[in-house]
Amino acid sequence: MEFACQLRCRFYLTLLISILSCSAFVIGIQDIDLERPVLTIKPVPLPGLSHKGSKEPLSCERVCVVPVSRHKLKSYASSVRLLVVPSVVIPEKLHSRIQVCLHRNASIGLCQCEKDEWKSVQKGLWSSMTSPYEEKYIDVKVIGDVSGSVTITVEEVFQHWRLICLAFGVILLLLAPIVSAWVPFYYSSSMAIGILLVVIILLFQGMKLLPTGRKNFFYLAIYGSLVGVGSFIFRQFTMIVNSILVNFGLSEELHNPVSIFLLVGIVLAGAALGYWMVRRFVISDDGSVDVGVAQFVKWAMRLLASTFILQGTPDPLFALATLVLSWIICSSITYLLNSGFCLHQF
Structure with a gap:
């Protein structure tokens, strides 16, 4: 009987010590926010x-x-941009011994993150971006005898491109049912794609006539992406035309007129290709857009619009709520427009 009482007392005593230790650990955690954006800490040795x-x-x-x-x-x-910067008293060669783990699990012990979650301080700092609405924990681990403090900084960064993505996504989601059944949209987009295809084919074939050959095509493509697609295409087109005209023995005075006529011909050829593609695969016999094509384009536009809307905020809950609200609003507007059109026809 006495032995059972001793075991019970030891159990409750151990439980009480554990609770007090956990409480002390939770209370001992320092916090940082946008109102107190700078905090200097010194990691404590773990015996x-x-x-x-x-x-x-x-x-x-x-x-x-x-x-x-x-x-x-x-x-x-x-x-929110999180920065971890070692103090100046710590030599740069020891910065790799300072590792940081960003997580959301407050129940795990100190330095208990998974191996792949630890990131070393490189070039004098560690940085990460996160949502301002999520609670995060930063574990700072120092390996070996490294004396010195670490400064943690929190900074809010307003990202204008997220609002642009949100606005574009909502507009695209609203216009998807209208644009997908609009015949001029298919004609204009197909003609633009046809012109682009003709230009790419002519450039690829015409570069065989240049002294550089196709070996430098990748280099020229990179150059075009850096300088600009338009200037790259114009430069290559001019080089090809001049090379062909020189081979035919024409004077330089005819280079510009011939280039203009060739450019007009390329545009017309690409437009004709796009027009044929629309008439062949998109437009039905009665002159309207094929139902299957319209449905595919509508849902493709909606999927693209949803992707843009989700990029409007880094917070997952807000992003999901915004997406649902946008779908409800756009669907309601589309329903009201269709109902009004039907009543007007009636």
Whole structure:
């Protein structure tokens, strides 16, 4: 009986010590937010723990990144940049011994992240981008005897391109049912694609006549992407035309008129190719867009629009909520427009 009581007392005592230790650990976590964007810490040595594969001691510290309230919509298109910078007293050759783990699991112990989650400090800093509405934890691990502090900085970065993606996605989602059944859209897009195909084919075939040959085609393509697609195509087109005219023995005075006529011919050939493609594969016998093609284009545009809308914010919950709300609004507007059109016809 006494032995059972002793075991029970030891169990409750151990449980009480564990609870107090966990409470002390939770209370001891420092936090950082946008109102207090700078925090300097010094990792604490962990007795009894060493780096895997060696006997070097480990020091670790955890910092909680406090999220912004979701009621503050001004941070909708913003991201939070996290920076970890070692102090100047730590030599640069020892920066690789400072590793950082960014996670959301507050229940794991210090320095208990997976091996592939640890990132070393490189070139004097560690940085990462995250949503301002998510709570994150930064574990800083120091391997070996490295004396010095580490500064953690939080900075809000407003990303204008996210609002552009959001606006473009909503407009595309709203116009998808209209554009997918609009015949001029198919004619214009197919003609543009046809012109581009004709230009690419002529450039590829015409470059065989140049002294550089096809070996430098990849280099010229990279050059064109850097300088500009338009200037690249114009330059290559001029070189090909001049080379052909020189081979035929024509004077330089005829180079510009012939180039203009050739350019007009290429545009007409590409437009004719696009027109034939639309008449052959898109337009039905009654002159309207084929139902299957219209449905495919509509859902392709909706998928593309949804992708743009999801890029409007780095926060997954806000992105999903915005996508659902955009679908509801656009579907309601489309339904009202179709209902009004039907009533007008009636």
